[in-house]
Amino acid sequence: MSTAEPAPAAPAAAESVVPGWAAASAQARLHVVTGKGGTGKTTVAAALALTLAAGNRRVLLIEVEERQGIARLFDLPPLPYAETRIAVAPDGGEVRALAVDVEAALLEYFQLFYNLGLAGRALKRMGAVEFATTLAPGLRDVLLTGKAKETVTRRAAGGEPIYDAVVMDGPPTGRIVTFLNVTVAMADLAQRGPIRSQAEGVATLLHSPSTAVHLVTHLEDMPVTETLEAIAELREVGLPVGSIIVNAVTDPLLPADALDAAAGGDLDAAAVADGLAAAGLTVDQAGLKTLVEQATDHAARVTREYELESELATTGLPMLNLPRLVDGVDLGGLYELSEMLTDQGVTLDRERP
Amino acid sequence: MTELSLRELVADQATTVVVTCGSGGVGKTTTAAAMAVAAADAGRKVAVLTIDPARRLAQSLGLGELDNTPRRVELDAPGELWAMMLDTRRTFDEMVLAHSSKERAEQIFANPFYRTIATSFSGTQEYMAMEKLGTLSATGDYELIVVDTPPSRSALDFLDAPQRLSSFLDGRMIRLLVAPGRGVMKLVGAGLTLFTKAIRTVIGGQMLTDATQFVRLFEDLFGGFRERAEATYQLLREPGTRFIVVATPEGESIREASYFADRLRAEHMPLAGLVMNRTHPLPASLSSLTVAAVDAGISAIAETDPLTAGVLAVHGKLLAINAEERRMLTRVTRAHAGLPIRQIPALPTDVHDVADLRAISL
Numbered sequence: 001m002s003t004a005e006p007a008p009a010a011p012a013a014a015e016s017v018v019p020g021w022a023a024a025s026a027q028a029r030l031h032v033v034t035g036k037g038g039t040g041k042t043t044v045a046a047a048l049a050l051t052l053a054a055g056n057r058r059v060l061l062i063e064v065e066e067r068q069g070i071a072r073l074f075d076l077p078p079l080p081y082a083e084t085r086i087a088v089a090p091d092g093g094e095v096r097a098l099a100v101d102v103e104a105a106l107l108e109y110f111q112l113f114y115n116l117g118l119a120g121r122a123l124k125r126m127g128a129v130e131f132a133t134t135l136a137p138g139l140r141d142v143l144l145t146g147k148a149k150e151t152v153t154r155r156a157a158g159g160e161p162i163y164d165a166v167v168m169d170g171p172p173t174g175r176i177v178t179f180l181n182v183t184v185a186m187a188d189l190a191q192r193g194p195i196r197s198q199a200e201g202v203a204t205l206l207h208s209p210s211t212a213v214h215l216v217t218h219l220e221d222m223p224v225t226e227t228l229e230a231i232a233e234l235r236e237v238g239l240p241v242g243s244i245i246v247n248a249v250t251d252p253l254l255p256a257d258a259l260d261a262a263a264g265g266d267l268d269a270a271a272v273a274d275g276l277a278a279a280g281l282t283v284d285q286a287g288l289k290t291l292v293e294q295a296t297d298h299a300a301r302v303t304r305e306y307e308l309e310s311e312l313a314t315t316g317l318p319m320l321n322l323p324r325l326v327d328g329v330d331l332g333g334l335y336e337l338s339e340m341l342t343d344q345g346v347t348l349d350r351e352r353p
Numbered sequence: 354m355t356e357l358s359l360r361e362l363v364a365d366q367a368t369t370v371v372v373t374c375g376s377g378g379v380g381k382t383t384t385a386a387a388m389a390v391a392a393a394d395a396g397r398k399v400a401v402l403t404i405d406p407a408r409r410l411a412q413s414l415g416l417g418e419l420d421n422t423p424r425r426v427e428l429d430a431p432g433e434l435w436a437m438m439l440d441t442r443r444t445f446d447e448m449v450l451a452h453s454s455k456e457r458a459e460q461i462f463a464n465p466f467y468r469t470i471a472t473s474f475s476g477t478q479e480y481m482a483m484e485k486l487g488t489l490s491a492t493g494d495y496e497l498i499v500v501d502t503p504p505s506r507s508a509l510d511f512l513d514a515p516q517r518l519s520s521f522l523d524g525r526m527i528r529l530l531v532a533p534g535r536g537v538m539k540l541v542g543a544g545l546t547l548f549t550k551a552i553r554t555v556i557g558g559q560m561l562t563d564a565t566q567f568v569r570l571f572e573d574l575f576g577g578f579r580e581r582a583e584a585t586y587q588l589l590r591e592p593g594t595r596f597i598v599v600a601t602p603e604g605e606s607i608r609e610a611s612y613f614a615d616r617l618r619a620e621h622m623p624l625a626g627l628v629m630n631r632t633h634p635l636p637a638s639l640s641s642l643t644v645a646a647v648d649a650g651i652s653a654i655a656e657t658d659p660l661t662a663g664v665l666a667v668h669g670k671l672l673a674i675n676a677e678e679r680r681m682l683t684r685v686t687r688a689h690a691g692l693p694i695r696q697i698p699a700l701p702t703d704v705h706d707v708a709d710l711r712a713i714s715l
């Protein structure tokens with residue numbers, strides 16, 4: 001269903017908002033997407049992967065929360081623990097996906113250093129992995145970040161990276177810093193041996209310009225607060241922050257000059273009544289009152305969103321905007337969101353490291 | 354579509370326990386609290402067990418003090434509202450105390466491994482919510498207990514958690530890691546030894562020592578725990594118990610609610626119905642403003658009267674949202690014919706206090 005819309009109002013906070021995609025992000029090879037639960041991490045990570053794949057590139061989308069969110073989003077059966085091609089970018093690029101299975105990753109990891117033989121399967125049956133990861137929650141994170149690093153640094157025979165970029169649908173803001181910094185902690189813990197050097201390698205990658213952590217948020221109080229907190233924490237431990245991606249933004253539908261009055265409850269009802277008559281619409285008093293209420297709620301919401309957007313802008317970070325799609329996000333919607341990211345400058349730099 | 358009346362459900366003397374469940378952030382806590390207020394308004398003595406309520410709601414219900422028992426909420430109502438917020442760690446401690454001597458309990462509390470389990474094992478919160486429900490129910494103090502469930506990534510977690518925690522605590526794995534190469538595990542041989550060595554490297558030797566001690570301390574308690582969990586799960590199948598599945602009109606959340614409804618049926622747990630929270634119903638006063646009328650109206654005045662055009666566009670957006678919500682609802686009713694459903698309109702702001710809770714249409 002489409003509704004004709006008047007020209008949208010210009011965002012009031014526009015002056016203070018820097019463009020959306022920093023040069024550093026265009027250079028980064030590992031893009032970690034975090035945000036408060038339910039704000040659109042999986043959706044945005046997928047759209048970002050599609051965008052970065054444009055121009056005949058190969059991008060890997062990694063899921064680390066074992067929820068098969070990517071499969072659901074792309075309307076596919078559950079993904080195996082193997083890199084699987086799931087989408088093509090409009091001009092020939094390719095997105096592959098990997099749903100990391102922690103158990104499998106743990107066995108793979110140990111297989112790297114010790115020869116497990118048949119023990120692997122038996123341990124799996126016994127729930128050894130869940131046990132170990134519960135005892136040492138950091139173990140899970142080490143495995144996941146380790147796997148991400150492996151995909152980022154994997155090279156073809158000719159020496160060029162297999163993937164132009166890796167996008168991770170990451171853990172929520174509350175856990176992101178522990179998650180990304182776990183290898184630093186782990187390197188401190190394990191005094192020597194393969195685990196230590198592995199942890200050091202991952203920590204180096206994550207703290208380097210090859211990584212960008214992007215934060216998805218709604219323009220609502222709690223998500224914005226969490227985003228600001230997460231940014232401060234990420235900066236404190238020296239993890240490179242990329243863009244803030246403001247998702248599900250309300251389209252401003254009222255003219256900019258009427259917004260403040262409307263939000264304050266001073267919408268000119270008489271003028272609207274005249275306008276409706278001029279448009280050939282008959283609405284009774286109760287109907288008019290409802291229309292005015294709806295417009296007032298809308299205006300209040302939009303002005304609040306502007307305020308929150310300005311708060312986010314104080315971080316000085318680049319900001320990207322994605323609107324709320326009324327029909328939810330299906331595959332078509334995903335490409336639509338991806339295109340909007342492209343239009344806001346999201347891209348990979350031509351030169352490869 | 355069968356209408357579900359939550360107000361009638363909680364006013365009914367036959368209803369003694371109501372459990373709200375659903376995926377993260379859909380409104381489980383809000384619905385639970387609103388139902389409890391409605392029960393008190395209907396003259397009943399009700400306790401609501403909330404889990405991690407939003408800060409402002411917690412404040413207005415006086416949930417600041419964490420003594421892990423219900424507190425009376427001042428309310429202008431014929432009944433009584435008692436509210437509490439689950440303290441997982443404390444509930445676990447209480448359970449340990451109830452099953453062992455004081456000295457033994459002290460030793461357990463001091464064990465770092467216990468602290469890990471009691472605070473961060475992924476099923477503990479779910480398990481303790483049920484444990485607390487069992488305790489509250491056993492007091493016989495309340496005519497109705499409304500229980501919220503933890504924000505789990507999936508609604509099903511809460512049914513599976515006790516099993517998970519039980520098999521975790523029964524000590525098999527710990528013994529394996531501490532003393533490999535015995536019993537069945539001999540079969541897998543050298544690879545295993547390497548694996549346990551690897552795990553030890555990562556987990557750290559101290560943690561394993563603590564774990565071993567914990568298993569020894571916990572051994573006798575374990576049977577008691579299991580029985581208790583089973584008794585609580587029996588309570589969930591009793592005739593006075595009702596489950597409410599909460600969802601928002603979004604694909605993901607509805608899918609989750611759907612799984613949950615199927616699962617409850619399979620487990621013979623009584624599902625009262627589905628709450629579709631945060632919907633956008635259309636006011637009857639504007640029934641003449643169809644999508645076509647709105648579109649035509651906007652085209653007619655977009656140039657001359659941007660304000661009214663904007664007002665119409667806002668309404669057009671609501672029409673679109675409402676159409677999408679109805680589509681979602683049809684999907685649910687088709688998959689679960691006869692499932693009673695309650696639609697709760699989205700309030701313009703978050704739900705912060707008793708007045709807001711009363712504004713929720715139950």
Ligand SMILES: Nc1ncnc2c1ncn2[C@@H]1O[C@H](COP(=O)(O)OP(=O)(O)OP(=O)(O)O)[C@@H](O)[C@H]1O
Binds near residue numbers: 036038
């Ligand atoms: N721009 C958008 N417009 C409309 N709906 C959206 C938009 N972005 C996300 N959604 C919807 O919001 C819901 C949550 O999105 P998503 O699953 O991506 O969030 P998430 O942050 O990954 O959630 P979780 O914390 O549960 O992993 C989904 O139903 C998704 O389709």
Ligand SMILES: Nc1ncnc2c1ncn2[C@@H]1O[C@H](COP(=O)(O)OP(=O)(O)OP(=O)(O)O)[C@@H](O)[C@H]1O
Binds near residue numbers: 379406502504703
């Ligand atoms: N009908 C409603 N109208 C407006 N806001 C609502 C409505 N229902 C819930 N909310 C708001 O939505 C947010 C989430 O609600 P709530 O905390 O009840 O969800 P929950 O399912 O318990 O979440 P969690 O899974 O995190 O425990 C809260 O801020 C609450 O005030």
Ligand SMILES: [Mg+2]
Binds near residue numbers: 041042043169
């Ligand atoms: Mg997700």
Ligand SMILES: [Mg+2]
Binds near residue numbers: 381382405502504
């Ligand atoms: Mg809750």
